Amino acid sequence: MAAAAQEQHQFYLLLGNLLNPDNAVRKQAEETYENIPGQSKVTFLLQAVRNAAAAEEVRQMAAVLLRRLLSASFEEVYPTLSPDVQTAIKSELLLIIQMETQSSMRKKICDIVAELARNLIDEDGNNQWPEGLKFLFDSVSSQTVGLHFAPGFQKKFHEKVIAALLQAMEDQGNQRVQAHAAAALINFTEDCPKSLLIPYLDNLVKHLHSTMVIKLQELIQKGTKLVLEQVVTSIASVADTAEEKFVPYYDLFIPSLKHIVENAVQKELRLLRGKTIECISLIGLAVGKEKFMQDASDVMQLLLKTQTDFSELEDDDPQISYMISAWARMCKILGKEFQQYLPVVMGPLMKTASIKPEVALLDTQDMENMSDDDAWEFVNLGDQQSFGIKTAGLEEKATACQMLVCYAKELKEGFVDYTEQVVKLMVPLLKFYFHDDILLSMPLLLECARVRGPEYLTQMWHFMCDALIKAIGTEPDSDVLSEIMHSFAKCIEVMGDGCLNNEHFEELGGILKAKLEEHFKNQELRQVKRQDEDYDEQVEESLQDEDDSDVYILTKVSDILHSVFSSYKGKVLPWFEQLLPLIVNLICPHRPWPDRQWGLCIFDDVVEHCSPSSFKYAEYFLRPMLQSICDNSAEVRQAAAYGVGVMAQFGGDSYRPFCTEALPLLVRVIQSADAKTKENVNATENCISAVGKIMKFKPDSVNVEEVLPHWLSWLPLHEDKEEAVHTFNYLCDLIESNNPIVLGPNNTNLPRIFNIIAEGEIHEAIKHEDPCTKRLANVLRQVQTSGGLWTECISQLSADQQAAVQELLRIA
Structure with a gap:
């Protein structure tokens, strides 16, 4: 017994060392952990998870490792355990959950x-651990436990799961089971692809309706x-x-749902009323x-009736957040009519968007004392200091900011009366960033403000x-930074x-120079x-993750330079x-x-927006651009081909010899065997457009x-819509x-031209509002x-192509 306890104690130390900030200690611990046999690992980890007296981070680490073991090495480890051990693990886990308080x-x-549970359902959908799945369905409505269906779960087991959930929902004698089943159904349908749900829609709706009544x-x-x-x-x-497939069932539900909103006015029914408002919208x-x-x-x-009673609603009334989201959906449905x-x-x-979050600057000791408090989150600032933010109310604040973005986007100039107060609310939040929507709102608010004239717009922009x-x-x-840069580029x-x-320039x-220098430095450090x-x-x-985030910056x-070049030109x-x-x-x-x-891409912008002056930089970029037309990377080929296209279109006479030189290179790419594969097609279409x-x-x-x-034989372009319009x-x-080469002798090429036009329409290569459609x-x-x-001409087209031609004649 003592030996087993000693071993378990050693294992706790090992788990602690896996979290050690010292690289050498951690590396040693990882090696030791890797060398423990699978069966012992499972036992030790399970004991650590079960031991409520063990240190919190040790238990958390053990839980993460056990899950990882079951997901990554299930086939190697689980079948080697004896049936008794397998049974013990299953019942042990269910017991631990019920005892767990945190x-x-x-x-x-x-x-x-x-x-x-996921691993114990075989290929044919047979479930070797029914108690496990039942437990998950049963616990799903409790606030602390979410039933997360693993990716692909719906695809494999939709029939069984939907049947089981509907059956549980019918269990009139057991309110709790019914509620759990309905909650599990919510999780299931939220991640379920529309195509999988449609075959069950009739049955689902029938059950939901009868249960609701x-x-x-x-x-x-x-x-x-x-x-x-x-x-x-x-x-x-x-x-x-289900989206539009729900239309036939609309009249079945709406009267009852409206009835609930109208009559569920008592304080204890606030949540029900809020959820019903969400459901209707x-x-x-x-x-x-x-x-x-x-x-x-x-x-x-x-x-509106609820809204006018809003002043009487308490701050923590659950209806408020449902109302705010419902209004935004109503705005999407009604469009401009919502302005009133x-x-x-x-x-x-x-009021909700203006919630002031509590923040604090703490030293590490104070932070540790507070870190058990779920309402606070901390960011380590180094030097023994942490920045804390109280998260209560932030969720609602974020939702409210999202809704403001929605109104600005949907109503455009109809939102102009509110732009000033929204900007004054949003801009100071940049210092204290907590949500993408603040950044999304900036260019949208400027669009809204435009109707008030240039002076008003300029004042607002200076504030931002x-x-x-x-x-x-x-x-x-870096994630936040890239969002800010994107927003700034859109505003310009x-x-x-x-x-x-x-001063701005x-x-x-200085900032862009520093970002680029940092980019090169980081690359060297990774090497x-x-x-x-x-x-x-x-x-x-x-290192790959770091690289990806650097490239994203x-x-x-490039976005910012693009917006500066396109606005300011040469x-x-x-x-x-x-x-x-x-x-x-x-x-x-x-x-x-x-x-x-x-x-x-940056040099493409220089040529496109700053010609003819761009030619003075030709010595720096022309050779690399021509050499890149046939590069191994499709992305590089695309950027180079686009560059040749803008050189021809905007570049002036100096670029003429380079267009001649580029032509055979472009043709080589277009005629290569794999030119039209998914990863190459965009580069190829840019080459065709450049020709x-x-x-x-x-x-x-x-x-x-x-x-x-x-060139005619390469048409039409499907993927790159901008280049398709040019062609x-x-x-x-x-x-x-009446170009004789295009029309052919006695118009013999016309059926081919009809084919090109019909295919373009089928692939929606051109937006219908574009003058080219006409x-x-x-x-x-x-x-x-x-x-x-x-x-x-028509007789040589397929049925789809003929329909596309008729559609084009109808709309233009």
Whole structure:
């Protein structure tokens, strides 16, 4: 006995060492852990998880490792355990969950049970641990335990799971089981693909409806509400997944749901009422405006009534967050017609969005004393200090900010009266970032404010601009930083020329230079780590993650430069010269392909927006760009081909010889055997488009008559919509000018042209509102007037292609 206890004690020390910040200690512990046989590992880990007296982090670590063992090495470990041990593990886990008091630990143990349950369902769907799955279904409604279906779970077991859940929901004698089953159904349908759900929709809806009717009666007679709350959310979840397929069932549910909202006014029914409001708005969004309009005005009146009583609602009333989300859905459904309700809606929304979170700067000792408090989260600032933020209320604040973004996006100029107060609320939050929506809102709010005229817009932008640039310079988290950079770039696109003053440019130039220098430095550091004796697969994985996040920042540097070039054109080049050596460094042949891709994209922008002056930098980028047309990386090929296209279109005479030189390289890519595979198609389409642009804009640099028949044979483009428009417009130019090569002798090429146009329409290569659509329809109409030729062209198309031609004639 003593020996076993000693072994277990050693194992606890080992788990502690796996968390040790000292690399050498941790590495030693990892090696020791790896060498423990699978069976002993399971036993030790299970004992550690079970031991409530063990240190919290040791138990958490044991739970994580046990789950990992069952997911990664199940086949090697579990079958080698004796049947008695297997049975003991199963019953032990279920027992531990029921005894566990700490919620995050409970969730971890539930994850172990879910992992084991998933592995114990065989290929044919036979469940070798029914108690485990039953337990998960049963515990799903408790706040602390979520039933998370593993990826692919729905695909494999949808029939069995749906049948089991519906059966449990019918268990009228057991309220708790019914509620658990309804809650499990919510989790199941939320992640279930629409196509899997549709075959069961009829059956699901029938069960949900009959259960709802019974539970509504029970609420009226006995006041029981738990199951009804879950059923209402299940209905919402099913509608949300089924979308337009829910239309036939709409009239079945809406009257009862409206009845609940109207009558469930007692304090203890607030949650039910909130969930019902959410359900109605989700159904409305699923079935669409046309179907929902019959009830929209009733529903709006019900919501308005609640809203006008809002001042009487207590701050913690659960209806508030449901109301806020429901309004945003109503806005999506009603569109511009929603504007009339803003005066009622905005008060509570701004109140919630303005919640001031509590923050604190603590030393490590104080933080450890507080870290058991679930309501606080901490960020380590180094130097024994931590930044703490009280998370209570933040969820609601984040939702409210999301809704403000939704209104700005849907209502555009209709939201203008509120832009100022929203900006004043959002901008200070940049210093204290907690949600993407703040950043999403910036360019949208500028769009809304535009109707008030340039002065109002400029004032608003100045209020944002300084804060955004500061945030780009100081934000340490790379995910957050990339969002801020993206938002800033979008704002510059909205504001255009003149939106940055000299100080802004100076500060921005310094920041972008620092970001690029840091990019190169980080790459070097990663190379050094790859030479280190500790280097292994795990290290490589984390280096790859770092690399990905660095490249993501590089894409955002490119976004900002793109927006500056497209707004300011050539006059920004003197400012750009401070970055030039760094961008040239990106496109050196020995650099990783993402560097070369984004470096070329930046030079593409220089050529597109700053020509003819761009040619003075030709010595830096022209050779690398031409060499990159046939690069091994599809992304690099695409950036280079796009560059040749803009060179032809915007580049002026100096670029003519380079267009001639590029042509055979572009053709080589287009004609390669795997040109149209998924990973290559975008690069190939950019090459085809570039050939078209050379013929259109620099016709004297190539033999157009010789190239045209080849180019026609490569059409249409499906994937790259922007380039597709260029090629179709050029095709229309050629047809409208009766080009003999394109039309062929006696118009013999017309059936082929019809085919190209029909395929373009089938693949939605051109947006219907684009003027090019009308040009294509006119080409078809011209042929329509000469009966025989029309019949000949149409008869050579497939049924789908004929339908596409008719559609094009109908809309344009």
